[in-house]
Amino acid sequence: MRAKPSFTAGQLHRHTSPDELARTTRALRATGRKIAFVPTMGALHEGHRELMSRARRIPNTVLVVSIFVNPLQFGAGEDFERYPRPLEADLEVCAAERAELVFTPEREALYPDGAQVTVHPGPLGDELEGAVRPGHFAGVLTVVAKLFNIVRPDYALFGEKDFQQLTLIKKMVRDLDMDPHVIGIPTVRERDGLAKSSRNAYLDAGQRTAATALSAAVTAGAYAGAQGAQAVLAAAEAVLAGTPELEVDYLALRGPDLGPAPDQGEARLLVAARLGGTRLIDNAALHLGGGELGTHG
Known part of the structure; x- marks a missing residue:
């Protein structure tokens, strides 16, 4: 008999296994809790904090944050290898923002050997960002779809800074009959107007x-x-x-x-x-x- 997932409300719990996280969120939903999900690639800043803060305001929710630098959305010559990965600092941010579950999978956990199926973003995926970064949005939608399948969130929050990404995620949820209610949060800026990134x-x-x-x-x-x-x-x-x-x-x-x-x-x-x-x-x-x-x- 499989052990019941360990969870203490109000404490930060870190998971690296998709199966363990899925069992935990499933058990929480069975108690009547809702899941509010903030997917990130880490290097957390005030924009991410605002997403977490907004998620916490949704009544009766558990805040779940994922930290995963997704290789599928980086093209040749892009900054995958140098993308910042300050995991310990990120976990401190999650704790400060009262996240209760943090998912930090290894690449092999999300993309096992032989994985070939991806999510096609449709025509919009080849325009604007997609024209400059071919294949980028297939990588984005694939990882978001996988995370949605693992976490099964009731709400998923994304920043409007990546507006084309937000638009395509909403289209994916609609077109593929996914459950989450996707919420866009206005861009958080520096005092001089620069978008936080x-x-x-x-x-x-x-x-x-x-x-x-x-x-x-x-x-x-x-x-x-x-x-x-x-x-x-x-x-x-x-x-x-x-x-x-x-x-x-x-x-x-x-x-x-x-x-x-x-x-x-x-x-x-x-x-x-x-x-x-x-x-x-x-x-x-x-x-x-x-x-x-x-x-x-």
Whole structure:
């Protein structure tokens, strides 16, 4: 007879085995608890803390955090090997944010030898980030699907900084009839506007200053929204042009679901750029035409 999972409410429990974590969350659900899940790649910062804080506010939930640097979403020449992995510091953050379960699997636990099946993201997966990073979103959706199957969360929280990722995860949940309610949380920023990111640690002082052009560009574009799409892009492009050290991968205006931008109504402005060997992204919600200047959401 299999032993009952050990769990003490209010304490941090770390699991490395998918089976052990699945048994624990299953036992918790049987007692009437809900599962709120925050998947991460570690190097936890204030953006991750905000996700955990929001998750804790959901009544009658157990907060589960995963820490796993997913190799499937890194392409050739990307920063998989140097991606920060401060596990002990991350566990301290989880404890401080009152997470009760932390999942830190090894690669072999999630991708055993011979594993070949992945989740195809559909057409949107080949656009924007997907055009620059082929195969990236297949890797993202595959690991998220696996984590959902292990954790079986009632709620899953993701940051809006990775807005295309958030959009595709919502589409996957809908299209594949998955259970979690996916919640997007607004981007957490530094005082100067730079979006919080684990990759900010790669920037030297000069690059750190230049990086603020991304948030400035999407903010300028958002405030030009009432004047129409061309004005939005022109305002954002003017800001980016003032920072020549930025190598812009794309600046795009889309609908709120990342389809074509409407003539009027809610839209999303997205930008990605490189500073040296570091790649950064940002985005902002806005309203096109027929309204007051300013951002929405």
